[in-house]
Amino acid sequence: MSPKISDEVKEQRKQQILGAAEQVFIRTGYELATMKNIVEEANMSRGWIYLYFQTKEEIFEALIAKYDQENERIFSELMANSSSIWAALEMLLAEQKKSMMTIEKSLASAYYEYFLSGYRDKDRRLRLIRHYETALSNIIRLLESGIAKGEFHPTLPTELIGKIITSNLEGIMTLSMAVGAEQAEAAAQIDALIPYFKMLLGVSEESS
Known part of the structure; x- marks a missing residue:
């Protein structure tokens, strides 16, 4: 059984994703940005990011x-x-x-x-x-x-x-x-x- 993640850690990870996504959107614009770009910028696994957001539009x-x-x-x-x-x-x-x-x-x-x-x-x-x-x-x-x-x-x-x-x-x-x-x-x-x-x-x- 995997350990529970505190709400504080969840929020930190969410903000990490948003911060990374912001840099991607600034650099590439909205239309050219991809989830792959955001995954790489956040330095997190794709699975972790999909726990929070399913699409770049949600982000x-x-x-x-x-x-x-x-x-x-x-x-x-x-x-x-x-x-x-x-x-x-x-x-x-x-x-x-x-x-x-x-x-x-x-x-x-x-x-x-x-x-x-x-x-x-x-x-x-x-x-x-x-x-x-x-x-x-x-x-x-x-x-x-x-x-x-x-x-x-x-x-x-x-x-x-x-x-x-x-x-x-x-x-x-x-x-x-x-x-x-x-x-x-x-x-x-x-x-x-x-x-x-x-x-x-x-x-x-x-x-x-």
Whole structure:
């Protein structure tokens, strides 16, 4: 009878697999990555890995869930610790600029590849919709907080402004993946959008 493995060891092995898979996806992208690549990168037997995940898609979904949780934590901390809601939005845009400039060396490139190449697949399309709704709901939560605090006086419905911000950021990120952040002038595009967002939100002088 084989010895029991503690929950702590199981979690360590799971994180080892996810860490190895992340490196593979960053290096090869989503479509070209294989379970064989992940097995070799993790330096674990194929049998051990299949105890946790059956396909590379399961592994990638676990990575997406992990990063969604981390992004939610960062977003909440940003709202709680910023001097104003507008400052929180500016910091969020600054983080987006950093992400775009390093997209080819991060999981973000595989992330967008996964969704864009599989948008016709019903299950993957549902995940894409959930990803969009999560991003949008976070932006709307931020905007509503700014309205409640008297910082924002929106010139359009809040949900529409949230969609405009989300669509612009997602579009620039996708273009950065396709042609590179420098050629897309991703940072300059975001900087140019800031006055537009400020106008849409009717940001008070005290907040900006």
